[in-house]
Amino acid sequence: MGKDTCYHCGDKCVQDYIVYDQKNFCCQGCRTVYEIFSSNDLTYYYDLQAAAGASPKIAECKYDFLSSEAISEKLVEFQDEEIQIISLYIPHIHCSSCIWILENLNKLHKSIFSSQVDFPKKRIRISYNWQTISLKEVVLLLTRIGYEPNISLDDYDQKINKKEYILIYQLGVAGFAFGNIMFLSFPEYFEVGEFWIEQYKPLFRWLMFFFSLPVVFYAARDYFISAYKGIRSNLLNLDVPIALGISVLFIRSSLEIIFDWGSGFFDSLAGLVFFLLLGKFFQQQTYSFLSFERDYKSYFPIAITRILKDGTEDTVPLHYIKKGDRLLIRNEELIPVDGLLLLGNARIDYSFVSGESAPVYKQPGDKIYAGGKQLSGAFEMEALKSVPQSYLTRLWGNAIFQKDRTNSFRTLTDRIGKRFTVGVLTIAFTAALFWLFIDSGKLINVFTAVLIIACPCAIALAAPFTLGNMLRIFGHKKFYLKDSQTIERLAQVDMAIFDKTGTITTAKKGTVSYQGMDLTVAEESLLKNTLRASNHPLSRALYDLLAEHDIVTLDEYQEHIGHGIRGAKEDGQIKIGSATFVGNKSVVSNQNTAVHISANDEYKGCFVFHNEYREGISNVFNDMQRNMELAILSGDNAGEKSNLEALVPLGTPLHFNQKPEDKLDFIAAQQQKHKRVLMVGDGLNDAGALAQSDVGIAISENINVFSPACDAILDATKLQQLPSYILASKQAMKVIQLSFVLSLLYNVIGLFFAVTGQLEPVIAAILMPLSSISIVAFTTAATYVIGRKLE
Structure with missing residues (x-):
């Protein structure tokens, strides 16, 4: 310094x-x-x-409007009695130092709990105690340390997105200048005679110079800014050779005009910037399309129960919810939209949103926020808005739930990019030195052409375009992945573990019989309303089976994961679950899944489920067994052992009476043996196992059980396609590897012609985006073929 x-x-x-x-x-x-x-x-x-x-630059009065409760309410993403969460756009975020300091805001003020940076979008999500630090004070703190946020109340996100139009303006300026410079260069191209030389040559040359100024200092400025920041950080990023090539062309051409050495290379310069920006525009549009398609994850097959005006219940997709709808939220269900609590008491876990695990208690009339999970019974609420299309997707990707995993292909891309720039600069200067002694007239062309043709954009595009397109394809096949890195991990799994109930079995087609004493009307009503609050697959099946009863609000509801549920109303109480849980240890296990009932501590009997396995599940096991080990973990008794043995390949381990913690420990033990484990569960009892596994897939029916702990959600009707999805992930990785090979081949061939002086800079500028476009076309076509095979 x-x-x-x-x-x-x-x-x-x-x-x-x-x-x-x-x-x-x-x-x-x-x-x-x-x-x-x-x-x-x-x-x-x-x-x-x-x-x-x-x-x-601190101007405290600038943010006085944030002191208004009505205004801050529009900006705040979440609020309870203590925590407020705000998401802000900060244009100055540009490097690792920015990320580090912004994610350590809690050390600058004790009232800030956490802060998470989304580097590509230049956004920060801050959780703070609004009782001790206001939103205005948070913004002023950011401003004081040099990270002033960009805040706009009206159409906040849309105003930020208008910055994307800058590339279009830059492309328009470069295209206009390129066309005019080419037109002004025609007399030199065709060697027009004395009339040109004596009167208009100086004028045309200076016009070309002035047309080049907005090209260099406006259209190409992003390359210079990026290169400058990289050099200042002692990092040779991918824009350094591009900025150097543009600088060399401009300086050399300007000198030729000033000293009347010639007409310079302004046509090549303008053409270079135009085609660079054209390639960037194409990449941006294609990737934006893929990103839009990925928002389809917001429609993953999770539904919500809507209460109609006549009191009946209807299950609808989340995006059908409108302002004013009355919704039923069951135990362990996610609140999909901001609303008012109407009926029942709520005990809500907002850790998905804020990271704070302490439950929040709400009473009728209180406002509740989307993203919370009900922990005790069921309640009814009124929606205050429609479901934001991307809200659950953002929640799913919350950094709180990110696992510390390495990304081999991203690392490989970064590693290639860092070394590539050094290699290109070395080749460019070596070639320039060579031509300085052989033919100095070719020096500028060779030096510039090497810098341009060797742009590693194609290498950098291979992985994101391949994985992004696969995300879109999987989404259309009802296989919804949290992020593109899940595809990479899915391609590497060598062991698959399946839960039984609700995963490989379905309660929809199974038959249920009751064995025991008859229930009174009051007991059956209490049973019905207790089941209404539960989201377990067996509870949902029983609820649909029992006769209609008046809906009542329970005085008490408890769900013991892996054991059973308990409900109480006035003087009556009922327990539903395992025989041990309801208080009858003398019951002999039968050969089927059974749900036992006790009323007021008196054992009544049990509902026996005759398991119906999902269609094609045996083929799934046989297909997957060819490439990986299998295991079944079930919380039920061993009554189904003989049936399961007939479905799974010989020698497959079958483990019964597994509690949720037992499943987690089993997966951890396999990982210690260096196994890459895939866990397939129902997303409710298996949340811990899904989080522990390398890839956790939750099987979804039409119920609103959402677990950010999982990496993917698979529609239950598509379970038989799981082996095909894993195979498609492996093929996608091969497409990326082949794309790397093709990209490197392009650069080797291009560098040969550039170093030998056979390539003009403007031709290099045309070929560079064409190579990127060809990689994008290849990955799109290859993934399309993979997708067609999934039909």
Whole structure:
């Protein structure tokens, strides 16, 4: 760091600069930020990247509007008695230092609980105690440390997205200049005679120069900004060789005009920038299309129970919910939309949203927020808005639930990119030195062509386009993945573990019989209303089977995962679950799944389920057994052992009477043996096992059981396609590897022609985006073929 530059932001220090702690600062703001970081033991910020900060511009009155409760309510994503969550757009986020300091805001203020940065979108999600720090104070804190957020109340997200139009403007400017420069170059191309030389040659050349200025300083500015930030961070990123090539062309061409050496390379320069931006525009549009298609995950097959005006219940997809709808939220169900609690008491777990595990108690009339999970019984609510299309997708990807996993292909792409720039610069300077002694007239063309043709965009595009397209294809096949990295992990699994009840069995087709004493009307009503609050597959099956009864609000409801449920109303209580749970240890296990009932601590009998296995499940086991080990973990007794043995391949381990923690421990033990484990469960009792596994897939019927712990949700009707989905994931990885090979082949061939002086810069600029487009076309076509095989 030079003596004349600011230690915090890197700007030049003028005469009145400030010296503090033996360091120079350009202004009082930068010194204050350094003091804040230093006093809170956050100076590691400067170790990550020198001069990474921005000079803060603080105008406190600018954010007075945030003191208004009505205004802040529009911006706040979540609020309870203590926690408020806000998502802000911060344009200055640009490097690892930014991420590090912004995710350590809790060290700057004790009232901030956590902060998570979404680097590609330049957004930060902050959870804080709004009783001790206001939204305005949070924004001012960000501003003081140089990260002023961009806040707009009306159409907040849409205004941010308008920045995407800048690329279109840049492309228009480059295209306009390219066309005019080419037109002005025609006399030189066709060697027009004396009339041209004497009167109009200087004018045309200077016009070309002026047309090139907006191309270099506006249309191409992003390449220079990115290259500058990379160099300042001691990192040669992928835009360094591009910016260097543009600079060489512009400086050399300007010198030729000024000293009348020739007409320069303004046509090549404008063409280069135009085709670079055209390639970037194509990539952006294609990837935006894939991102839009990925939003289809918001429609994964999870439904909600809507109460109609006549009191009947109807199961509908989430996106059918409208403002004013009356909804039934059962135990363990996710609240899909903000609303008002109408009937029943709620005990809500908001850890999915805020990370805070302590339940929040709500009473009728209270406002409740989307993303919470009901923990005790059922309640009715009124929707205050429709379900945001991408809300559950964002919740699913919450950093709280991200697992610490390495991404081999992303690492490979990054590794290639870092080494690629160094290699390209070495080849460019070596080739330039060679032609300096052989034919100096070719030096500029060779140097520039090498820098342009060797752009590694095609390498960088292979993985995101392949995986993004596979996400879209899987979504259309009712297989919904949390992110593209799940495809990579799915391709690597070598052991599959299946739950039984609700996963490989279905209660819809099974037959149920009752064995025991008859229930009174009051007991059956209490049983019906207790089952109404539960989301377990067997509870849902029994609820649909029993006769209609008046809906009542339970005084008490408890669900003991893996054991049973208990409901109470006035003087009556009922227990539903295993024989041990309901208090009868003398019951002999039969050969089928049984749900036992006791009323007021008196054993009544049991409902016996004759298991109906999902169609084609035996073929699923046989297909998967060819490439991986299998195991069955069931919470039921061993009564189904003989039936299961007939379905699974010989020697498949079958484990019964497994509690949720037993399943988790079993998976952990397999992982210690270096197994990559796939867990397939029902998403309710198996949440811990799904989270522990390398890939957790929740099988979904038409119930609203949503677990952010899982990596994928598979429609129950598509379970027989699971082996095909795993095979498709493996094929997608092969497409990426082949794309890497093709990209490197392009660069080797292109570099040969560039180094030997057989390639003009403008031709290189045309070929560079064409190589990227060809990779995108290849990955799209290859994944389309993979998708067709899934039919």
